Amino acid sequence: MPSLGADMEDGKLVEWLVKPGDAVHRGDVVAVVETQKGAIEIEIFEDGIVQSLEAELGATLPVGATLALIGDATAAAAPELKPEPKPAPPPVAARQAAPAEPQSAEAKPEPDPQPAPVKVSVPEPQPVTVEAKAPLPATPEPETLRPKLAETLAARHEIEVPPSSAPIPLATGTGSGVAASPAARALAAEKGIDLAGVTGSWPGGAIVLADVERAAAGTAEAPAPRTPPAKPARGFDVEAMRQGIAAAMTRSKREIPHYYMTHEVDLQQATDWLARMNANVAPADRLLMGALFVKATALAAKQVDGLNGHFDKDGFTRSETVNAGVAVALRGGGLVAPAIPAADRLSLAELMAAMRDVVARARAGRLRSSEMTSGTITISSLGDRGVDQMTGVIYPPQVALVTFGTPRAMARVLGDSIQIRQAVAVTLAADHRASDGRRGARFLTEIDKLLQSPEAL
Amino acid sequence: MNRDTLYAVFIEELVNVAPDLDAGTINRDDQLQDDLELDSMDVLNLVAALHDRLGIDIPEDDYLQIETPAKAADYLAARCK
Numbered sequence: 024m025p026s027l028g029a030d031m032e033d034g035k036l037v038e039w040l041v042k043p044g045d046a047v048h049r050g051d052v053v054a055v056v057e058t059q060k061g062a063i064e065i066e067i068f069e070d071g072i073v074q075s076l077e078a079e080l081g082a083t084l085p086v087g088a089t090l091a092l093i094g095d096a097t098a099a100a101a102p103e104l105k106p107e108p109k110p111a112p113p114p115v116a117a118r119q120a121a122p123a124e125p126q127s128a129e130a131k132p133e134p135d136p137q138p139a140p141v142k143v144s145v146p147e148p149q150p151v152t153v154e155a156k157a158p159l160p161a162t163p164e165p166e167t168l169r170p171k172l173a174e175t176l177a178a179r180h181e182i183e184v185p186p187s188s189a190p191i192p193l194a195t196g197t198g199s200g201v202a203a204s205p206a207a208r209a210l211a212a213e214k215g216i217d218l219a220g221v222t223g224s225w226p227g228g229a230i231v232l233a234d235v236e237r238a239a240a241g242t243a244e245a246p247a248p249r250t251p252p253a254k255p256a257r258g259f260d261v262e263a264m265r266q267g268i269a270a271a272m273t274r275s276k277r278e279i280p281h282y283y284m285t286h287e288v289d290l291q292q293a294t295d296w297l298a299r300m301n302a303n304v305a306p307a308d309r310l311l312m313g314a315l316f317v318k319a320t321a322l323a324a325k326q327v328d329g330l331n332g333h334f335d336k337d338g339f340t341r342s343e344t345v346n347a348g349v350a351v352a353l354r355g356g357g358l359v360a361p362a363i364p365a366a367d368r369l370s371l372a373e374l375m376a377a378m379r380d381v382v383a384r385a386r387a388g389r390l391r392s393s394e395m396t397s398g399t400i401t402i403s404s405l406g407d408r409g410v411d412q413m414t415g416v417i418y419p420p421q422v423a424l425v426t427f428g429t430p431r432a433m434a435r436v437l438g439d440s441i442q443i444r445q446a447v448a449v450t451l452a453a454d455h456r457a458s459d460g461r462r463g464a465r466f467l468t469e470i471d472k473l474l475q476s477p478e479a480l
Numbered sequence: 481m482n483r484d485t486l487y488a489v490f491i492e493e494l495v496n497v498a499p500d501l502d503a504g505t506i507n508r509d510d511q512l513q514d515d516l517e518l519d520s521m522d523v524l525n526l527v528a529a530l531h532d533r534l535g536i537d538i539p540e541d542d543y544l545q546i547e548t549p550a551k552a553a554d555y556l557a558a559r560c561k
Contacts, residue, residue: 298540301540302539302540305528305531305537306524306527306528306530306531306537306538307528307531307532309524309527309528309540311520311521311524312520313520313521352519354498354500354501354517355500378521379521379524379525382521383525386498386499386500387499406513406519406520407513407520408513408514
């Protein structure tokens with residue numbers, strides 16, 4: 024179970040996208056884990072062959088727990104070579120499973136002894152296109168005795184729909200140690216059914232969609248779910264996310280000696296340039312001021328040491344690339360800051376495309392593990408209807424956070440006249456263990472300088 | 481396309497851009513950013529979607545004229561003529 028951020032203690036495995044015997048390559052998405060920040064696609068960190076899946080679907084596992092064993096290609100070339108005997112299920116999972124459902128340890132989805140003849144390669148997530156306003160499509164799974172893996176993969180489509188339709192449940196807060204298919208979990212969450220009270224019909228007691236449907240029919244008069252989905256629910260849990268933010272920000276304020284500085288940057292040049300650029304292109308090719316902010320910050324972070332990198336037990340380690348974490352506010356509350364890798368080397372058009380992509384997936388609760396952890400500096404832009412400035416809190420283990428206020432017309436002195444110019448307040452929150460005020464000031468003035476030549480960004 | 485159709489198209493694309501909005505609860509006078517919490521990226525995506533769907537290219541200077549569903553329907557109806 025990888026750590027997907029300073030605020031993460033555990034995660035719930037909700038989906039396997041590989042099975043034993045599959046070849047995987049670094050960067051492939053192999054599993055989906057539910058966290059406070061929504062469902063995160065877990066990317067594998069090395070090449071190899073999947074030997075065994077160690078974690079059971081639905082188990083909440085601490086950071087560091089074993090999810091799967093990956094061997095090298097030579098080991099897999101000899102299929103008769105037995106993998107090491109499986110260790111007992113991680114104690115945490117077992118402990119959680121015990122009170123709810125004693126059998127659940129046996130309900131662990133074993134790798135299918137007879138792998139399906141059809142090769143199931145690592146599938147890229149393929150969201151089922153559903154009318155966005157459609158309610159949760161609780162399409163019953165046919166109750167045939169398919170291999171468990173196939174059932175899991177089929178059920179996958181239940182949770183692959185956009186977040187407007189089928190949130191991956193974590194709001195029920197119960198039954199997390201119970202073995203159940205993702206589709207069953209989704210329906211149970213929607214209906215407010217505690218999975219611990221549902222009898223599973225699969226061997227070992229695992230709960231499938233049909234079991235939840237039966238339970239739902241039996242409890243039609245039951246009280247409404249605790250959190251009735253007044254709106255189509257999101258792919259994340261607002262309260263859990265709030266707790267995650269609280270934990271990370273408390274740690275930040277406890278451990279990081281912040282210093283702050285604000286600088287007013289003239290944006291008239293950039294505003295005029297952007298208007299000219301955008302006037303002649305289709306909407307899909309237009310740029311936002313936010314892309315200029317990210318690019319200028321990334322370039323400045325590359326030039327001025329002490330602001331781009333991570334601070335851990337060994338002290339500050341600078342990063343040679345600038346992975347720009349972009350703070351995305353989520354409707355209804357909450358915030359994520361997925362990283363755009365090597366933002367300093369992207370053209371404005373590429374950066375804009377990357378931002379659109381990552382914002383869309385942040386809203387959908389479908390970010391990737393590398394995006395959650397690789398950020399080396401965070402940029403927060405308050406948008407065009409916000410307030411003048413914000414003094415932010417650094418997201419550990421990063422050492423700097425840059426906030427752009429809402430650009431607006433300001434009275435500025437140019438030479439010996441006062442002019443009305445577009446301008447923005449840029450605020451740096453930086454870690455005094457990694458830099459000091461002089462560095463911070465150089466960094467902000469560098470951002471200023473870069474924004475005066477938008478065409479060069 | 482008449483104004484009612486354009487209103488419906490606008491709402492549909494709005495919900496596509498912001499899938500966590502419920503079409504049934506959006507009021508005709510809701511301000512996209514203040515009431516519906518769209519950010520500048522969402523607005524741009526909405527304008528791009530309307531361009532794809534209707535062939536109407538809404539320049540940045542006109543964004544204020546689509547700031548609510550009602551205003552947007554009027555604006556699109558005028559641009560359709």
